[in-house]
Amino acid sequence: MLVKASAIDRFARENEEVRERRFGLPYIGKRSDGEDFNPTVDKIARAIDYYGYEVRDENIVENPDTDLGSGNPVCFKPFPLAVEAMIKSLQEELMYRYPYTEGADDIRKKLLDYLEKEGFVNTSPYSYDDIDEKGLSVHNITFSVSTSVLFNQIISAIAKEGDVVLTTGPNYGLFTIRIERAGAEAEILPLDKEDNFLVNPEKLANTIDQINSSLQQAYHRRKGYVPRVVAFLNTNPNNPTGKVMGKKEYDLLYQISDVCNKRGVFVIDDLVYRDITYDKDNVALPIGTIPGMFRNTISLFGLSKSYSMANLRAGFVVADEIIIRAIINKTFQEMDSSPALIGVALGGAFNATEERYKVYDKYFKELRGEYVYRLNLIKALVNGIDAAEPMYRSKIVDVVRKAVGDDTAKVLSGLPMVDFPKNLEPESGFFAILDFTKLKGMKYHDKKKNINIVIRDEAELLNFFYATSRTRFLVGESISWPYEEELIGRVNYAIEEEKLIKAILNMHNAILLLDPNKDDYVIRKNRYEDQEQMAHIKVDGWKNAYDRIISSSYLNALNYKEQTERYQASFEEYKDYVFVAVRGDEVLGYSCFNPTPNVDNFDSELVSLYIKPTEIGRGIGTELFIATRKQMIKFGKKNMIVWCLSDNENAIRFYEKLGGKIVKTKDAKIGD
Structure with missing residues (x-):
């Protein structure tokens, strides 16, 4: 008998992600077809993995860090009726029975009664005998172990290979990743400041039409x-912005649903934060309550965020019963059925009884009050005590003094050079978006620990705060923040007050350690309007670097206009693979890279790096190289190649100082 390797050795060899222990987030996964995530989703996945795993050090067990990026709601008693229902169920000695895949009909009836009391209506019902006067039945509902699992099942049910699910940016990054893990493609609809970070129906329509047109062109010969x-994922209230679309925004919600309905695009209406809308008179309005929209809408409800029961993992979905059948089939094929206790808890929280609404009003009055106080606390910590509403200031001062004593005045002076984005104050939930952009370009040096950090991007921002205060949070890339030049953090203000306050104090002290002398330029991705300046830099760079190396007739023939036209024509294809160094609107240099080169034994290539002749010697080339190298590392690349002319000694020395080695030669004819 021939034994090549033990089963466990073979398994480890074939599955790199399980070879070592991970402290923090588990392996984030990959697409079901084995292909890489598309660039948009890959950026989210890498940012989340960096926050959850890569930035953390080997001392994490002995010296725990402060995590401001968690998704846990505030520590609060779970919704009483859900707990009572579970206790009663456990005492009835019915645990020996397996649950039905679709869930018990009596539980689904409770959920149906709740939905109809909240206004759900189907104006185009089926003709089954059990359809009620609202056009609905228990067959429009099923439940499972969390809305996350249900979301996976929805995507795998409605999407075929190549289909697109559109979601907003900002978004809940893990849901965006789930779209591709479930077999679809994820695309982002940016939410703009001028729209108050709400969905713009016209932009939604244009985005859907443009994507469909591109797909038609790409597949027309197949x-x-x-x-x-x-599908369009409509998170209402939005995670992470906390923006709410309630009855005051009825017209906006109608337009959003109408745009999708007319284009045959499902709306997946994620309402998991609905009940912790701060304004009880304008809670998030489900699209399924808008007449004519039910059959095109898939609504998600859960206990985790609003009902302080994240530990239980319980959610339910409401949709046309054809969709529900598909989800039930998925549940049966994947896990047979969901625990009956989940349904019992859901039925205790979501029903139409007078008792439920009486308990609900009392419970959420207190819980919403706690969240509004927490919002004022984070406003005071970031912008100073005067940013909090007067009624909360005394309490905030007392809580801060208890946490940090003599540092109270410092903490309540605000976080230096940090602010909230314009037009973005949470109306629900417990996440604050912080803008760290003013720290961009600042430097931190610790000679004893040999730490040198320049805050050029969000990874370095996270590195800085972790190195100085062992504090971490989700960054803008992980939530698809729509403004790439900004440095953004998502902070959970529902964590323990003392922990939050001390973390902000540590971040305050860390910022004071930064060297305020910034470089007078920034590095970012190139834009269409940069192409003319880039073309001039290339032409001038060739004439400057290759004089007496390449024939003068060839160099003299280089043309600004032709090079500009070439760059502009190829912009869309290569826009994600070019960095520029800019001072204001002036381009000082650029680097172009290729993450999939056709070169043996090399998985990436620095295609070109050019600096404006008047800016050579200022370190701009080194910074562009570092930015390029970091991007390749994010792409999972390990060995990058760059080609230099053998007579270009300056370039060879430049790359050798950066750690490069001559490993390969080839012949190339340029000019005569």
Whole structure:
């Protein structure tokens, strides 16, 4: 008998992600087809993995860090009726029975009664005998172990290979990743400051039409199915912005749902934060309550965020019963059924009884009050005590003094050079978006620990705060923040007050350690309007660097206009693979890279790096190289190649100082 390797050795060899222990987030996964995530989703996945795993050090067990990026709601008693229902169920000695895949009909009836009391209506019902006067039945509902699992099942049910699910940016990054893990493609609809970070129906319509048009062009020569946009994920209230669309925004919600309905695009209406809307008179309005929209809407409810029961993992979905059948089938095929106790808890929280609404009003009056206080606390910590509403200031001062004593005045003076984005104050939930952009370009040096950090991007921002205060949080890339030049953090203000206050104090002290002398330029991705200046830099760079190396007739023939046109024509194809160094609107240099080169034994290539002749010697080339190298590392690349002319001694010395080695030669004819 031939034994090549033990089963466990073979398994470890074939599954790199399980070879070592991970402290923090588990392996984030990959697409179901084994392909890489698309660049948008890959950026989210890498940012989340960096926050949850890569930034942390080997001392994490002995010296725990402060995590401001968690998704836990405030520590609060769970919703009483849900707890009572579970206790009663456990005492009835019915645990020996397996649950039905779809869930018990008596539980689903409770959920149905709740939904109809909240206004759900189907104006185009089926003709089954059990359809009620609202056009609904228990067959429009099923439940499972969290809305996350249900979301996976929804995507895998409604999307075919190549289909697109559109979500907003900002978003809940893990849901965006789930879209691709479930077999679809994720695309982002940016939410703009001028729209108050709410969905703009016209922009939504244009985005859907543009994606569908691109897919039609890409697939028009192929036989069979042509992919399309199949769903729009409408998170209401939004995670992480906390923006709410309630009855005051009815017209906006109608327009959003109408845009999707007319284009055959499902709306997945995620309402998990609905009940912790701060304004009880304008809670998030489900699209399923808008007449004519039910059959095109898939609504998600859960206990985790609003009902202080994240530990239980319980959610339910409401949709046309054809969708519900597909989800039930998925549940049966994947896990047979969900625990009956989940349904019992859901039925205790979501029902139409007078008792439920009486308990609900009392419970959420207290809980919403706690969240509004927490919002004022984070405002005071970031912008100073005067940013809090007067009624909360005394309490905040007392709580801060108890936490940090003599540092109270410092903490309540605000976080230096940090602010909230314009037009973005949470109306629900417990996340604050912080803008750290003013720290961009600042430097931190610790000679004893040999730490040198320049805050060029969000990874370095996270590195800085971890190195100085062992504090971490989710950054803008992990939530698809729509403004790439900004440095953004998402902070959970529902964590323990003392922990939050001390973390902000540590971040305050860390910022004071920064060297305020910034470089007078920034590095960012290139834009279409940069192409003309880049073309001039390339032409001038060649004439400057290759004089007496390449024939003068060839160099003299280089043309600004032609080079500009070439760059502009190829911009869309290569826009994600070019960094520029800019001072205001002036381009000082750029680097171009290729993450998939056709070169043996090399997985990435620095295609070109050019600096404006008047800016050579200022370290701009080194910074562009570092930015490029970091991007390749984010792409999972390990060995990058760059080609230099053998007579270009300055370039060879430059790359050798950066750690490069001559490993390969080839012949190339340029000019005569």
